[in-house]
Amino acid sequence: MHGTTLAPAAMAGDRSTENTRFIVLISCVATIGGFLFGFDSGVINGTVDGLKQTFQSGSVGVGFEVASMLLGCAFGAFFAGRLADHWGRRTLLIVAALLFLLSATGAGAATGSAFFVTARVIGGIAVGAASVMSPAYIAEVASARYRGRLASMQQIAIISGLFCAFLSNYLLARAAGGSTASLWFGQMAWRWMFWVQTIPSILFLLLLLTIPESPRFLVARRRTQDALAVLTRLYGEETAQATLVDIDVSLSADHHRPRLSDLIDKARGKLRPIVWVGVGLATFQQLVGINVVFYYGAVLWQAVGFSENDALLINVISGALSIGACIVTIFLIDRIGRKPLLWIGSLGMAVALALVTLAFASASLDAAGKLALSPAMGKLALVAANAYVCFFNLSWGPVMWVMLGEMFPNQIRGSGLAVAGAAQWSSNFLITVTFPALLVGIGLAGAYGIYTVAAILSLFFVLRWVRETRGKPLEQMEG
Numbered sequence: 001m002h003g004t005t006l007a008p009a010a011m012a013g014d015r016s017t018e019n020t021r022f023i024v025l026i027s028c029v030a031t032i033g034g035f036l037f038g039f040d041s042g043v044i045n046g047t048v049d050g051l052k053q054t055f056q057s058g059s060v061g062v063g064f065e066v067a068s069m070l071l072g073c074a075f076g077a078f079f080a081g082r083l084a085d086h087w088g089r090r091t092l093l094i095v096a097a098l099l100f101l102l103s104a105t106g107a108g109a110a111t112g113s114a115f116f117v118t119a120r121v122i123g124g125i126a127v128g129a130a131s132v133m134s135p136a137y138i139a140e141v142a143s144a145r146y147r148g149r150l151a152s153m154q155q156i157a158i159i160s161g162l163f164c165a166f167l168s169n170y171l172l173a174r175a176a177g178g179s180t181a182s183l184w185f186g187q188m189a190w191r192w193m194f195w196v197q198t199i200p201s202i203l204f205l206l207l208l209l210t211i212p213e214s215p216r217f218l219v220a221r222r223r224t225q226d227a228l229a230v231l232t233r234l235y236g237e238e239t240a241q242a243t244l245v246d247i248d249v250s251l252s253a254d255h256h257r258p259r260l261s262d263l264i265d266k267a268r269g270k271l272r273p274i275v276w277v278g279v280g281l282a283t284f285q286q287l288v289g290i291n292v293v294f295y296y297g298a299v300l301w302q303a304v305g306f307s308e309n310d311a312l313l314i315n316v317i318s319g320a321l322s323i324g325a326c327i328v329t330i331f332l333i334d335r336i337g338r339k340p341l342l343w344i345g346s347l348g349m350a351v352a353l354a355l356v357t358l359a360f361a362s363a364s365l366d367a368a369g370k371l372a373l374s375p376a377m378g379k380l381a382l383v384a385a386n387a388y389v390c391f392f393n394l395s396w397g398p399v400m401w402v403m404l405g406e407m408f409p410n411q412i413r414g415s416g417l418a419v420a421g422a423a424q425w426s427s428n429f430l431i432t433v434t435f436p437a438l439l440v441g442i443g444l445a446g447a448y449g450i451y452t453v454a455a456i457l458s459l460f461f462v463l464r465w466v467r468e469t470r471g472k473p474l475e476q477m478e479g
Helices: 008-012 020-046 048-055 059-087 089-109 113-141 147-176 189-195 198-208 215-220 224-235 237-252 273-287 290-303 308-332 338-361 375-394 396-406 410-441 443-465
Strands: none
Touching: 020 048, 020 059, 020 089, 020 113, 020 147, 020 189, 020 198, 020 224, 020 308, 048 059, 048 113, 048 189, 059 089, 059 113, 059 215, 059 410, 089 113, 089 189, 089 198, 113 147, 113 215, 113 396, 113 410, 147 189, 147 308, 147 396, 215 224, 215 237, 215 410, 224 237, 237 410, 273 290, 273 396, 273 410, 273 443, 290 410, 308 375, 308 396, 338 375, 338 396, 338 443, 375 396, 396 410, 410 443
């Protein structure tokens, strides 16, 4: 907002009347979307062998089957941001929950590659929608003083979803004797890996019916009394009145309803600088290659000599470490800020990725034609890769989503999230779909060398372009 003085009650919040427990509870409900985002992203990791055997897919086909979800993600992120300005944040999350349920059921029941890809694209739409709507909803109901901590829970939810998917995959494959072996009712274990996701999908759907709509959306839609009722429930009557005025003033410069063209600076005829920063944050989060670890972790570790069982167990360990790193972020993000965490993460990832590249560069081919690392280099690769995952989840993993949810002014939040979210998932698709080709063409060392360069560039991007948002009310965000 430009040049508006906020009321002290709205800026600081009256802690004596604030319903903190309720705010935390509804934020936790929103983060279940992040859990499903993570589960849907991670479940594919243990099913690659099953897809190859069941659908007779080659390397290119498997690459597309794995990455197909991401096509839906870009679509879902873009249109969810726009539709949320018309239908509401809560409504879009309910739609996402239904799509998660449909996708999990369909992917497990798929009889052919086309059927499977369709189910995964539907799941991708849900993931894309949840990825932008969950942090936006949390940012719009939480107080500025702890908004970062609550929004960081989104990343813990994502990693918890990944962890549960990895653990579920590991346990199901172990129970069946392999991902392609039969389990219950004569169905192969890889199918059950998808069907497990129906349980949290149903839970998400039911709990969403109990939370209120975002008050900032309600003000934008001129539903003032509804917005006041929600704000009163969140902050108490006095703070609610002051906050309602602040939100209304922040939207008063543009009397029309939010639209995509608001992202253009009318005076210069160019995209607002804040939009470019959002796109940069979203893109760099993927260019460092994190989802290669999430989507191809089992394949990656098998490629350097680990068994399928050990590779799936490594994924579980990586997931647990990721959760620990996110918990550290929750304690730091509202104390030291977003920007320091980002540049520390960029520096740590660059070093860790360089060590992973060094380890993979030393690999040789064994008698069976598979890559093999010496014991020392195997340990280096394992430790450095997990250090990389920890640095990512200490910084870019949660902080990017926190900043996208809060950095845009009220008038352009939905549109800004639409563009940044689409950029994030498009980059994710590019990295994921090219990894199998890079693995064959330039090898693991070459691929990780590219991700190392991206991590170095992200450091300079943060230092030059990213502005701190810690402690600022959403009505003070400038674009």
